[in-house]
Amino acid sequence: MKAAIILFPxxxxxxxxxxALRGASGREPLRLWHTETSLPSLDLVVLPGGFSxxxxxxxxxxxxxxPVMREVRRFAQAGGHVLGVCNGFQILIEAGLLPGxxxxxxxxxxxxxxxxxxxxxxxxxxxxxxxxxxxxRAPMAHGDxxxxxxxxxxxxxxxxxxxxxxxxxAAGRTGPGSNPNGSTDAIAGVYSENLRVLGLMPHxxxxxxxxxxxxxxxxxxxGLVESLAA
Amino acid sequence: xxxxxxxxxxxGVLDPQGRAIEHALHTLGFANVADVRAGKIIEFTxxxxxxxxxxxxxxxxxxxxxxxxxxxxxxxxxxP
Numbered sequence: 001m002k003a004a005i006i007l008f009p010x011x012x013x014x015x016x017x018x019x020a021l022r023g024a025s026g027r028e029p030l031r032l033w034h035t036e037t038s039l040p041s042l043d044l045v046v047l048p049g050g051f052s053x054x055x056x057x058x059x060x061x062x063x064x065x066x067p068v069m070r071e072v073r074r075f076a077q078a079g080g081h082v083l084g085v086c087n088g089f090q091i092l093i094e095a096g097l098l099p100g101x102x103x104x105x106x107x108x109x110x111x112x113x114x115x116x117x118x119x120x121x122x123x124x125x126x127x128x129x130x131x132x133x134x135x136x137r138a139p140m141a142h143g144d145x146x147x148x149x150x151x152x153x154x155x156x157x158x159x160x161x162x163x164x165x166x167x168x169x170a171a172g173r174t175g176p177g178s179n180p181n182g183s184t185d186a187i188a189g190v191y192s193e194n195l196r197v198l199g200l201m202p203h204x205x206x207x208x209x210x211x212x213x214x215x216x217x218x219x220x221x222x223g224l225v226e227s228l229a230a
Numbered sequence: 231x232x233x234x235x236x237x238x239x240x241x242g243v244l245d246p247q248g249r250a251i252e253h254a255l256h257t258l259g260f261a262n263v264a265d266v267r268a269g270k271i272i273e274f275t276x277x278x279x280x281x282x283x284x285x286x287x288x289x290x291x292x293x294x295x296x297x298x299x300x301x302x303x304x305x306x307x308x309x310p
Contacts, residue, residue: 101301
């Protein structure tokens with residue numbers, strides 16, 4: 001699997017992402033600076049976490065207009081797989097590659113702790129090594145992860161099966177106590193219409209090795225390798 | 231010309247910041263305060279002498295970058 005991690009000024013989770021990708025695929029991912037105007041031949045583009053452009057104006061707003069994002073959009077439109085985590089999710093939304101919006105956390109606090117995610121479908125390139133309904137642990141660290149979708153969009157996401165993950169308790173139940181940031185319908189991650197672009201706020205890449213305290217996030221990366229390693 | 235774009239959350243979008251400010255104002259004794267909403271103003275000058283052209287340009291900026299129209303609305307003010 002040939003993967004590239006895109007770097008913006010203020011990106012800071014690229015190394016964690018590289019560890020997860022390398023561990024799953026045995027190949028070192030490329031690192032591409034945001035000023036790039038072309039992409040090499042790739043199976044996966046990853047937008048990692050961080051605070052691109054200082055989170056000024058709105059999280060991800062400046063990065064979404066970087067030169068490289070034109071190429072990422074083209075890659076996605078041609079059916080390429082794109083993963084955006086945390087700030088990467090915010091950038092994908094600002095770039096219009098995923099729908100909805102990410103607002104300030106409902107409690108106005110930066111939340112840095114583990115959460116539980118429920119896998120809403122297990123038939124995508126990202127989730128094939130999970131079971132549908134499976135609950136896994138993932139670290140989260142963000143101030144603006146409160147997913148907002150109006151009623152019309154929410155209906156579309158449901159009908160098209162585009163909700164990737166929901167925040168739940170350890171038993172897989174949604175509720176106010178297990179929705180850390182106030183997201184609409186406890187949505188933690190969404191897919192594009194073709195299910196090949198995924199954005200989520202929590203960090204599966206930070207739980208892929210026993211030394212990190214668990215391997216709950218590893219199936220996401222091994223599943224991608226199995227899907228995309230031609 | 232001078233331009234100012236005011237960006238606010240749309241009605242119906244929860245504004246936790248506004249709510250926190252309201253709570254703080256109540257704590258300070260401003261008991262009459264309700265419906266606080268927070269927004270931002272972006273000011274700039276434009277190399278343009280025609281107010282209508284300046285407005286069109288500022289609106290284009292608001293749509294493409296300054297506001298996220300999924301959750302925000304904006305108003306453009308143009309001054310000489």
